[in-house]
């Protein structure tokens with residue numbers, strides 16, 4: 479299983495989370511990556527944890543003030559990027575161009591989507607993976623695998639009909655090892671999560687709890 483911890487814009491200590499994630503990943507068989515704010519990618523990557531960007535712009539180098547270039551996040555140490563997160567939705571043409579930008583910079587890609595229909599469309603754009611996250615469950619602590627398991631199995635079906643090489647992750651409300659096992663049972667190869675770790679009093683304990691059933 480792949481666990482991608484999205485720190486969003488939460489006021490957590492990204493280095494504390496990154497260091498814990500690197501250690502817990504090393505001590506388990508679970509691939510764990512952290513997606514911090516763009517300005518913190520460099521420092522987070524220095525901890526040795528697998529580091530992702532939360533977004534990259536569709537632009538190349540040029541007159542694009544405020545852009546987050548794929549080349550820049552890769553230079554800072556990111557190895558992948560989320561795209562089209564529910565809190566940072568993109569137009570279809572921009573998802574496509576951001577995927578091209580990520581390819582140019584050799585970044586792995588996960589395109590997020592709300593539901594199985596959107597997952598099919600996202601998979602058709604050729605990312606490495608897609609992630610289904612029902613927006614109404616994000617940040618609630620109620621896991622998608624429990625509240626709406628059909629969304630996960632529907633996403634797995636939709637992606638495999640379009641392109642069997644595209645991995646499917648799920649996210650929203652995931653915080654425990656039990657949630658991770660349920661996601662895997664439903665056919666997901668990984669999870670996206672945020673508040674369960676970024677808002678935890680003890681992020682290391684939260685990560686250890688998460689991977690415990692897989693060890």
Ligand SMILES: O=C(CO)COP(=O)(O)O
Pocket residue numbers: 484563611615616617618619649650651652670671672673674
């Ligand atoms: O949006 C998410 C991950 O990208 C999910 O957020 P929560 O884990 O806080 O529900």
